[in-house]
Amino acid sequence: MTPRIAVVDYGAGNLVSIEQGLTASSADVVIARDAGAFESADAVVVPGVGAAAPAMERLQTAGLVEPIVEWITADRPFLGVCLGLQLLFETSDEDGARTFGVLEGRTQRLDRAPTLPHIGWNQVERRRSHPLFDGIADGADFYFVHSYAGTPTTEDDDVVLAETEHGGRFVSAVARGNLLGVQFHPERSGDDGLRLLANFVALVRTAGRATADMAS
Amino acid sequence: MLRRRVIPCLDVADGRVVKGTRFVDLVDEGDPPELAERYAREGADELVFLDITAAPERRGTLLDIVERTARRAFIPLTVGGGVRSVDEMRDVLRAGADKVSLNTAAVAEPGLVSACARRFGSQAVVVAIDALRDGAAWTVYVKGGREATSLDAVAWAERAVDLGAGELLVTSIDRDGTGLGFDTGLLRAITDRVSVPVIASGGAAGPDDFVAAVRDGGADAVLAASIFHRRIHSIASVKAAMAAAGLPVRATTGVAA
Numbered sequence: 001m002t003p004r005i006a007v008v009d010y011g012a013g014n015l016v017s018i019e020q021g022l023t024a025s026s027a028d029v030v031i032a033r034d035a036g037a038f039e040s041a042d043a044v045v046v047p048g049v050g051a052a053a054p055a056m057e058r059l060q061t062a063g064l065v066e067p068i069v070e071w072i073t074a075d076r077p078f079l080g081v082c083l084g085l086q087l088l089f090e091t092s093d094e095d096g097a098r099t100f101g102v103l104e105g106r107t108q109r110l111d112r113a114p115t116l117p118h119i120g121w122n123q124v125e126r127r128r129s130h131p132l133f134d135g136i137a138d139g140a141d142f143y144f145v146h147s148y149a150g151t152p153t154t155e156d157d158d159v160v161l162a163e164t165e166h167g168g169r170f171v172s173a174v175a176r177g178n179l180l181g182v183q184f185h186p187e188r189s190g191d192d193g194l195r196l197l198a199n200f201v202a203l204v205r206t207a208g209r210a211t212a213d214m215a216s
Numbered sequence: 217m218l219r220r221r222v223i224p225c226l227d228v229a230d231g232r233v234v235k236g237t238r239f240v241d242l243v244d245e246g247d248p249p250e251l252a253e254r255y256a257r258e259g260a261d262e263l264v265f266l267d268i269t270a271a272p273e274r275r276g277t278l279l280d281i282v283e284r285t286a287r288r289a290f291i292p293l294t295v296g297g298g299v300r301s302v303d304e305m306r307d308v309l310r311a312g313a314d315k316v317s318l319n320t321a322a323v324a325e326p327g328l329v330s331a332c333a334r335r336f337g338s339q340a341v342v343v344a345i346d347a348l349r350d351g352a353a354w355t356v357y358v359k360g361g362r363e364a365t366s367l368d369a370v371a372w373a374e375r376a377v378d379l380g381a382g383e384l385l386v387t388s389i390d391r392d393g394t395g396l397g398f399d400t401g402l403l404r405a406i407t408d409r410v411s412v413p414v415i416a417s418g419g420a421a422g423p424d425d426f427v428a429a430v431r432d433g434g435a436d437a438v439l440a441a442s443i444f445h446r447r448i449h450s451i452a453s454v455k456a457a458m459a460a461a462g463l464p465v466r467a468t469t470g471v472a473a
Contacts, residue, residue, distance in 0.1 A: 016286040016312035050337030117339040117382045121219040121466045141466045145339045
């Protein structure tokens with residue numbers, strides 16, 4: 001089965017890299033500008049950089065917020081990248097935007113950072129093992145470009161998959177069921193980044209088989 | 217810990233990589249996507265394309281090169297040269313760039329920096345500053361280093377950050393293409409005053425210059441062109457020197473860092 005992955009396009013930034021990275025991992029990528037593209041999709045990816053409020057506005061205008069939240073609530077395979085991870089939380093301190101709210105907590109500025117934005121390669125240190133990082137060394141370098149990071153509440157802290165240090169520690173990857181999010185850019189992180197995307201595609205394939213088994 | 221970045225710069229004119237001395241005397245040095253892929257493989261942390269033709273009728277050529285590069289090299293790409301509007305920046309990002317660097321247009325219309333930062337986020341907006349030493353200070357030049365402005369480089373750097381620049385690319389015109397090393401005085405004057413990452417550019421001759429740009433200049437990243445294109449030094453040897461000096465660098469394939 002070649003999984004079909006809908007990459008959400010809301011008018012900001014580079015989609016070429018993530019599309020190419022997923023295609024290289026044998027996924028069939030469809031660019032989603034409205035919810036229609038979700039119908040035939042096995043997974044949804046929300047990429048993106050920048051501020052939360054304009055992103056939420058554009059997603060709202062495209063009628064994508066509710067379909068995305070429903071997709072995640074149904075525990076269907078989802079990957080949020082950078083801003084796509086931050087949007088999973090309830091609000092963003094950056095501009096007060098109300099975001100998806102599927103994870104408890106909020107997006108906060110990296111206040112103790114020696115330089116902001118946090119731009120460059122930094123180590124992703126795992127709190128627990130997860131197939132998303134199969135074949136990738138603990139502490140491997142990934143590429144970051146952001147000033148804010150999603151911070152789960154203490155009650156929701158078990159979603160944390162990995163952390164990274166830049167003046168203080170922040171959450172650099174989350175996982176709950178089929179919901180995955182990374183603060184770094186796997187599509188810009190060389191071989192380890194491509195491996196992570198391939199691991200995601202493999203997880204989508206497994207989830208698809210599980211659904212098919214339940215249906216049969 | 218955040219790694220110090222080594223960034224090959226590809227000056228692009230009419231779809232080819234070129235390099236001159238002090239912004240003139242251009243020599244053809246290869247195909248951009250091909251060189252980009254080679255650098256990614258060799259451990260470059262990021263790439264910068266500076267379109268130094270930047271004639272409006274050539275935009276299509278640049279966008280095509282950006283897209284072909286993004287499909288081959290899975291490391292971040294910054295594109296500069298001739299971007300004068302939010303829409304032009306959007307086109308370059310959609311073609312596969314992660315950041316756009318603004319230079320002449322930012323000086324001419326500082327509001328463009330704010331508008332681009334609002335639309336795409338500060339992290340996507342690099343302000344490039346070409347500076348020429350003038351006694352104890354540095355003057356900002358525009359139009360590829362050909363035209364002086366009345367701006368002081370350090371004051372302009374601070375203003376650019378206030379406007380929304382997420383990173384500064386600081387080139388010493390005096391040193392560019394000379395191999396005399398980076399102007400660490402210029403870098404230090406700027407890094408002492410801003411909290412965004414600063415990329416050092418202009419004058420790299422050998423690995424020690426990269427170390428000095430970070431240690432003495434306070435740069436977060438170091439950019440060079442000719443020494444990599446002409447294989448005078450490899451990215452690995454530069455990173456090995458930085459690691460030996462105690463600077464955090466990302467390991468490259470086949471080299472311990």
